[in-house]
Amino acid sequence: MDVGYDFITPELMQAIFFQQKNLVIYPYLDIKHLKALELFTAGHSSIELDCTALNDIISILEHQEGIYSQSPPFFFVFNASSKIVQSVQEIENVRYIINTNENVESFANGSQLLFYNKKSKKFVNPSLENNSELEFETELFRQSQGDQDILQDLIMQIKGIATRIYKEFVESGDEKRVQAILEEYESVFPRKFWSRILQFTQNFFRIVIPEEVTKSMVSSIPRVRSTKLNSSSRGNETDFSMEYEAILSTCRSIAQAFITSLHDYRSEHVNPANLEMVQLYDPKELYNYLRNHHWKDGISADFIEQWVSFKDVLDDEESELFFGLFSKLNISTKYLNLNEITQENKTIYIQNPSPPIIKNKETLKISSSVKDLYSSPPSIKNFVQFKEWILAQLDELERNR
DSSP states (O other), rough: OOOOOGGHHHHHHIIISSSSSEEESOOOOHHHHHHHGGGGGGTSSSEEETTTTTTTTHHHHTGGGGSSSSOOOEEEEEEEEEHHHHHHTTTTTTTEEESSSSGGGGGOOOOOOEEEEEETTEEESSSSSOOOOOHHHHHHHHHHHHHHHHHHHHHHHHHOOOHHHHHHHHHHHHHHHHHHHHHHHHSSSOGHHHHHHHHHHHHTTTOOOOOHHHHHHHHHHHOOOOOOGGGGGGGTTOHHHOOOOOOOOOHHHHHHHHHHHHHHHHHOOOGGGGGGHHHHOHHHHHHHHHHTTTTTOOOHHHHHHHHTTTTGGOOOOHHHHHHHHHHHHOOOOOGGGGOOOOTTOSSSSSSSOOOOOOOOSSOOOOOOTTTHHTTSOOOSHHHHHHHHHHHHHHHHHHTTO
């Protein structure tokens, strides 16, 4: 029986993420398991195409530049026929993973596509790039310790580094400044893996980094790095893990957007040299660091704006969870409407102390301490808070019967 975890492997990470290859998986695979590979599509917006419901898949892929998105599209095409698999090979500059129930091995020879047999868990045709080693991919899996959220954060860090390198090459072409970017992350991504990060940069942005530049960076003498923070220096820090767990216990969409925004904020505002290794790839540790050093009085509006910018894709139930979460964290719910944000109010929106403990890990349920948060009835205009106050009173009455 197929499960999504079967496809989270170093081999598929190498093909889809580092080499930026398109892939055909066969035979039939359920879409929810196929979409597990979305983990390796950093920098893209995923789009599902069902060949049984759409007449002209090829035309859609050929004219994908007309699809509006801040990120280039990545298509998950399922229920494809062998004719579609054969035809897509003529299309250039589009990313996709196709699933078909037909035997398409005959198309693999000489193809730019990679064909993956899910039963044997092997590629039918080898990778076209001479890079069979999986040391970096294996190291990333080791660091994540089986946690897909941590693995996603590591992948997003690599994507962020690549973006900085790309912009540096375009704007200045200064090799030393590119090397300085890589050195910032040397505690997480050692020098021996820099060539793989540069490989990803070339493949994703379709640029050429001279081979001599890569060799000189990898072989250059490492500079002396400052001593990292140790546990003794963190003895007086506050533990904000309860806030972090409350956020992650809402729903997957909200939690994923939170972790992505956390990484983006770190990339833009935090010097990696000030972080311990675990703080670079563990979102909870990073959140605790930010709350103790950058957000001592509360989370800044810049981060909140980034976090809620995806809210339009949420359904009604998820949106209600978002409002409920903000109420519990004492964040003004007006920040769920970006049009209401003013430049003069850009500082603190989560106030200490930490929110109440959330006991239910699936959804954000009302806790017994919420009644203390609203000792008097809130305005009915704030319906979420008013509903929570009513529920808290009912719970209290039930307990005292």
